[in-house]
Amino acid sequence: MNKNDKKKQSPNKGLVDPKAIKEFAVYKETTLMEFLMFKMPDAPRKTIKSLLSHHQVAVGGVPVSQFNYPLVPEDVVTVSKHRIAKHERKDLPIIYEDEDIIAINKPSGLLSVATEREKGKTAYRLISDYVASFNPKARIYVVHRLDEDTSGVLVFAKKFEVREALQNHWQEVVETRAYYAIVEGKMEKDEAVLQDYLMQNDLHLVFVTKNKAAGKLSTTAYKVIAYKEPYSLLDVHISSGRKNQIRVQLGSRGHYVAGDDKYGEPSNPLGRLGLHAYQLTFTNPLSGKRYDFVTPMPESFKPLFFKTHAQVRAEQEEKVLRRKPSASGKHPAQKPEGQPPKPGRKPHYPRRGGKR
Secondary structure: OOHHHHHHHOOOOOEOOHHHEEEEEOOOOEEHHHHHHHHOOOOOHHHHHHHHHOOOEEEOOEEOOOOOOEEOOOOEEEEEOOOOOOOOOOOOOEEEEOOOEEEEEEOOOOEOOOOOOEOOOEHHHHHHHHHHOOOOOOOOEEOOOOOOOOEEEEEEEOOHHHHHHHHHOHHHHEEEEEEEEEEEOOOOOOEEEEEEEEEEOOOOOEEEEOOOOOOEEEEEEEEEEEEEOOEEEEEEEEOOOOOOHHHHHHHOOOOOEOOOOOOOOOOOOOOOOOEEEEEEEEEOOOOOOEEEEEOOOOHHHHHHOOOOHHHHHHHHHHHHHOOOOOOOOOOHHHOOOOOOOOOOOOOOOOOOOOOO
């Protein structure tokens, strides 16, 4: 049993009982009240208003009480038997915000959007609560996603038309998608471009296939930044955005991403997945504005390959202790402290004030 199996089986706090909720997908623009009345024709208007006022309705996992809240295609409306608690944002890692988009440095372990069981602890929820704190009528829209265990740049749109423009032209408008990846083993080449056809099975796992008709072409380029047995640190750029493509393409060559028990059984020196989306560069097709977001390498990645400041300091101090012997032939580090001068010799004192 791997870590992901344990996640599914353990009754973790915050997970939703599917039997206690109803979910409805939105396929056209409308308002929340109109949508609920259409989906719940037997429920009186008063009952629906009560559900809204008691925070038993959520959009994308975010509790909503506005009856005229705007809905757009791809929204998911949840109606719960119980109150959906509001969460206050804590240490929200916003790296940029303007009138069109908001970008964050998503931590590892945080879902991008709600899943079948997890509705509350998501990046979408945190950002939604944040924008609503300034304007209760404001909302955000999902542009793209990062895996739960992948950290890095994640962008949301603040306008529906911006989301539509970005999603519909994502492949054309994205200039750079770059990741830091820690993988097992030493790479056969210092840099290479990997091309494979990927497809997904019934268990939603992605794998490499030779069937070009069934798979989708995926291109991943990497360059080795550092190697320290038994791991390699890679700078990875992708030109196609397939699900789990970095993990699958590298793993298929025996170089599993550290901590990735979904596609292999590699060691887990970080206590998290060794994948960080450090750069995303794209242009808003509506405004023509170019965005270039870059985040630093996670601190937990560095000790596997680079010396820490404490290690550098310790080595410098050791070098001082091991410096060349003095003119007397004795090593300064070996000179006993507090030892009196030898008999017959006058102690040496530094001169002050010139000759005496």
